[in-house]
Amino acid sequence: xxxxxxxxxxxxxxxxxxxxxxxxxxxxxxxxxxxxxxxxxxxxxxxxxxxxxxxxxxxxxxxxxxxxxxxxxxxxxxxxxxxxxxxxxxxxxxxxxxxxxxxxxxxxxxxxxxxxxxxxxxxxxxxxxxxxxxxxxxxxxxxxxxxxxxxxxxxxxxxxxxxxxxxxxxxxxxxxxxxxxxxxxxxxxxxxxxxxxxxxxxxxxxxxxxxxxxxxxxxxxxxxxxxxxxxxxxxxxxxxxxxxxxxxxxxxxxxxxxxxxxxxxxxxxxxxxxxxxxxxxxxxxxxxxxxxxxxxxxxxxxxxxxxxxxxxxxxxxxxxxxxxxxxxxxxxxxxxxxxxxxxxxxxxxxxxxxxxxxxxxxxxxxxxxxxxxxxxxxxxxxxx
Numbered sequence: 308x309x310x311x312x313x314x315x316x317x318x319x320x321x322x323x324x325x326x327x328x329x330x331x332x333x334x335x336x337x338x339x340x341x342x343x344x345x346x347x348x349x350x351x352x353x354x355x356x357x358x359x360x361x362x363x364x365x366x367x368x369x370x371x372x373x374x375x376x377x378x379x380x381x382x383x384x385x386x387x388x389x390x391x392x393x394x395x396x397x398x399x400x401x402x403x404x405x406x407x408x409x410x411x412x413x414x415x416x417x418x419x420x421x422x423x424x425x426x427x428x429x430x431x432x433x434x435x436x437x438x439x440x441x442x443x444x445x446x447x448x449x450x451x452x453x454x455x456x457x458x459x460x461x462x463x464x465x466x467x468x469x470x471x472x473x474x475x476x477x478x479x480x481x482x483x484x485x486x487x488x489x490x491x492x493x494x495x496x497x498x499x500x501x502x503x504x505x506x507x508x509x510x511x512x513x514x515x516x517x518x519x520x521x522x523x524x525x526x527x528x529x530x531x532x533x534x535x536x537x538x539x540x541x542x543x544x545x546x547x548x549x550x551x552x553x554x555x556x557x558x559x560x561x562x563x564x565x566x567x568x569x570x571x572x573x574x575x576x577x578x579x580x581x582x583x584x585x586x587x588x589x590x591x592x593x594x595x596x597x598x599x600x601x602x603x604x605x606x607x608x609x610x611x612x613x614x615x616x617x618x619x620x621x622x623x624x625x626x627x628x629x630x631x632x633x634x635x636x637x638x639x640x641x642x643x644x645x646x647x648x649x650x651x652x653x654x655x656x657x658x659x660x661x662x663x664x665x666x667x668x669x670x671x672x673x674x675x676x677x678x679x680x681x682x683x684x685x686x687x688x689x690x691x
Contacts, residue, residue, distance in 0.1 A: 328516075334380055401653070575671070595625075
């Protein structure tokens with residue numbers, strides 16, 4: 308049995324929909340982070356045994372196994388295989404799990420795992436014709452399938468969360484992300500790209516485009532609800548529609564050390580859970596409990612927690628149910644501020660988690676993500 312470790316983790320800046328990364332095809336965007344892993348580690352590209360890729364909307368430019376197409380565009384040789392998977396928002400976190408499992412089983416020595424999503428060039432739901440109407444009618448006879456935004460509203464109702472609480476978390480997310488950007492905390496994890504400004508002129512994009520350093524809480528309170536006329540979920544307390552990519556280099560610990568590579572973290576737990584497809588975003592809670600049990604840890608042992616801010620109500624429900632220290636939860640902001648490029652976000656958050664553990668000297672970190680149709684993925688890593 309091998310011991311999978313994280314050797315490197317990189318991500319692109321996250322762009323707004325129709326924003327600075329609008330000219331980047333997703334296969335080229337993903338190829339850039341694959342190349343960055345090679346550049347930063349100096350590993351022989353021929354040693355990569357597989358590229359496991361998460362992508363949600365596998366249509367148009369993101370179809371035809373976008374991970375394999377990115378291999379062709381990268382410095383990896385054509386002999387490196389690749390697969391693209393879809394576990395919705397947990398796709399690239401699942402890609403990391405699959406790659407780590409293959410190394411643990413002895414099937415691979417080294418692998419790249421990550422994800423990509425251009426929500427500009429492959430719009431959400433374009434893979435299913437634009438909406439729920441293409442789903443099998445028999446599903447609706449068996450389950451109450453609702454939009455994730457409606458699920459977020461019901462979670463807010465269940466936990467008695469008011470509009471002000473949700474907006475306060477959204478405001479905090481922007482403030483934290485802006486501070487992290489100002490202090491250069493993301494610099495080491497990010498691959499700068501050539502972006503386009505609103506006039507179409509190129510510039511160096513080395514920051515997350517959606518972060519608002521001058522976020523105005525009063526203006527957030529004035530935003531109209533999105534999913535219910537009298538609801539509490541708004542554009543200010545939900546994740547942004549975005550473009551981006553991220554990838555990790557994983558390897559067997561002994562093989563990596565033999566090549567002079569430096570293991571940075573190891574896996575203590577990798578889990579996926581499923582449950583209620585209506586309150587579909589609450590599975591982050593049982594996923595966290597299962598991961599902690601597998602790792603033999605408690606919440607108090609965790610130095611950093613990255614929970615995807617698909618909606619503020621999910622994060623606040625997580626906080627109320629489990630009671631972690633809020634200062635350790637998304638300390639550099641989350642998807643409300645920097646955006647949520649669906650298939651890439653899992654690898655983005657794992658990259659943020661690793662770098663934050665190293666920056667602060669922390670040892671244990673948790674990443675957990677809610678997933679449509681009632682799933683969640685969770686990972687616990689230990690910094691080496």
